[in-house]
Amino acid sequence: MTEPMIRLEGLTKRYPGQEHPAVEALDLDVPAGEIVILVGPSGCGKTTTMKMVNRIIEPTAGRILLEGEDVTRVDPDRLRRRIGYVIQQVGLFPHMTIAQNVATVPRLLGWPRQRVAARTDELLELVGLDPAAYRDRYPKALSGGQRQRVGVARALAADPPVMLMDEPFGALDPISRERLQNEFLRLQEEIRKTIVFVTHDIDEAIKMGDRIAILRERSVVAQYDTPENVLSAPADDFVREFIGSGASLKRLGLARVRDFALADRPVALMAEGPAAALAVLQRSGADAVLLLDDERRPRRWAGARDLARAADDPAGGARALERVGMEVRAVVEPQATLAGALDAMLTSRVGGVVVVDPRGAYLGAVDMSVIMAAAETMRAAARQAAGGDGAGDGPGARTAEGAR
Numbered sequence: 436m437t438e439p440m441i442r443l444e445g446l447t448k449r450y451p452g453q454e455h456p457a458v459e460a461l462d463l464d465v466p467a468g469e470i471v472i473l474v475g476p477s478g479c480g481k482t483t484t485m486k487m488v489n490r491i492i493e494p495t496a497g498r499i500l501l502e503g504e505d506v507t508r509v510d511p512d513r514l515r516r517r518i519g520y521v522i523q524q525v526g527l528f529p530h531m532t533i534a535q536n537v538a539t540v541p542r543l544l545g546w547p548r549q550r551v552a553a554r555t556d557e558l559l560e561l562v563g564l565d566p567a568a569y570r571d572r573y574p575k576a577l578s579g580g581q582r583q584r585v586g587v588a589r590a591l592a593a594d595p596p597v598m599l600m601d602e603p604f605g606a607l608d609p610i611s612r613e614r615l616q617n618e619f620l621r622l623q624e625e626i627r628k629t630i631v632f633v634t635h636d637i638d639e640a641i642k643m644g645d646r647i648a649i650l651r652e653r654s655v656v657a658q659y660d661t662p663e664n665v666l667s668a669p670a671d672d673f674v675r676e677f678i679g680s681g682a683s684l685k686r687l688g689l690a691r692v693r694d695f696a697l698a699d700r701p702v703a704l705m706a707e708g709p710a711a712a713l714a715v716l717q718r719s720g721a722d723a724v725l726l727l728d729d730e731r732r733p734r735r736w737a738g739a740r741d742l743a744r745a746a747d748d749p750a751g752g753a754r755a756l757e758r759v760g761m762e763v764r765a766v767v768e769p770q771a772t773l774a775g776a777l778d779a780m781l782t783s784r785v786g787g788v789v790v791v792d793p794r795g796a797y798l799g800a801v802d803m804s805v806i807m808a809a810a811e812t813m814r815a816a817a818r819q820a821a822g823g824d825g826a827g828d829g830p831g832a833r834t835a836e837g838a839r
């Protein structure tokens with residue numbers, strides 16, 4: 436096996452005056468380029484464990500190896516330059532601009548001003564904030580989700596190989612949270628950092644993790660495995676209970692839209708006018724046609740009556756189409772999970788979710804038949820795993836997915 440990026444050996448923390456150690460003799464390997472999730476009930480020692488990795492908390496016993504080097508006793512400041520750190524409700528400096536916040540570490544490292552500025556803009560872009568619009572703003576002028584993005588950019592500033600993330604999306608509303616999770620997964624495909632990620636939310640763990648360490652009291656590892664194996668072959672009752680009911684629904688949280696054949700919807704360009712759209716609709720036999728703009732971005736759903744009304748509209752052609760039918764609301768990108776697509780589907784009035792590429796152009800649709808087929812495939816795979824030697828670790832599964 437190749438050397439892990441992080442190896443914890445017998446790591447132990449005793450807080451003064453506490454009867455039991457908060458973390459007791461933990462052994463854990465974190466492979467390079469993977470997201471490893473520490474998940475477990477409140478107080479089990481997740482945060483203590485993570486903070487020992489960059490020695491914000493000093494271990495009482497045991498060793499931390501980073502790329503094979505024992506860093507248990509090196510200068511913690513030097514260590515932290517190799518490790519980015521993102522926490523919940525990230526503590527941005529309120530009197531510094533977004534750019535200055537992101538540039539904190541590069542400036543400490545004495546990078547030339549030009550290089551700092553270029554890196555800052557590059558990072559803002561990377562986390563989905565337009566540098567021209569955001570670099571000179573102050574943190575209070577940003578939403579919670581935007582502040583978390585800045586926190587991620589700041590942690591990435593000096594390009595550390597390792598990132599520690601402590602409930603990074605924990606304080607966000609469910610919609611921003613889902614969006615940031617998806618964006619972060621997309622970002623990780625580019626940056627391939629080694630990430631230790633703490634959460635108490637098993638659904639987040641399943642979605643974000645290449646591997647999950649399910650911890651019980653004192654950070655004792657109940658199971659360390661891929662999300663697939665945790666769901667299909669829980670190691671014991673503690674894990675089973677922690678996963679909770681609905682494992683097959685949770686499996687939908689593992690599956691990405693991009694990995695399944697999408698359904699087709701009849702589509703027509705608005706620019707071609709109502710008559711052309713009606714012809715498409717009639718040929719398809721469907722109830723509604725999806726109207727696309729010139730960039731092939733989905734704009735509206737329209738039925739035959741809507742199209743007839745648009746044809747009569749004196750505004751004429753394409754402009755009339757802007758006003759008929761229903762706005763397209765349920766839209767996801769290919770890296771969204773099927774659970775996310777199902778959510779969007781259940782809250783939309785049209786029975787299906789439109790899938791678009793990162794520029795917003797139409798790719799296809801997810802509907803109930805896609806979800807049912809996917810659920811059946813995954814159930815069969817889980818049965819096979821549980822019946823065969825499926826309890827073994829299968830690092831190949833997720834790595835192959837990520838490599839695409």
Ligand SMILES: Nc1ncnc2c1ncn2[C@@H]1O[C@H](COP(=O)(O)OP(=O)(O)OP(=O)(O)O)[C@@H](O)[C@H]1O
Pocket residue numbers: 450451453457475476477478479480481482483484635
């Ligand atoms: N500074 C401290 N002094 C004494 N005990 C502490 C200290 N910090 C944490 N503990 C105790 O150590 C144990 C582990 O705490 P830790 O914060 O690591 O757990 P956690 O799993 O991150 O919890 P949560 O999910 O609630 O944040 C708890 O019993 C906690 O009360």
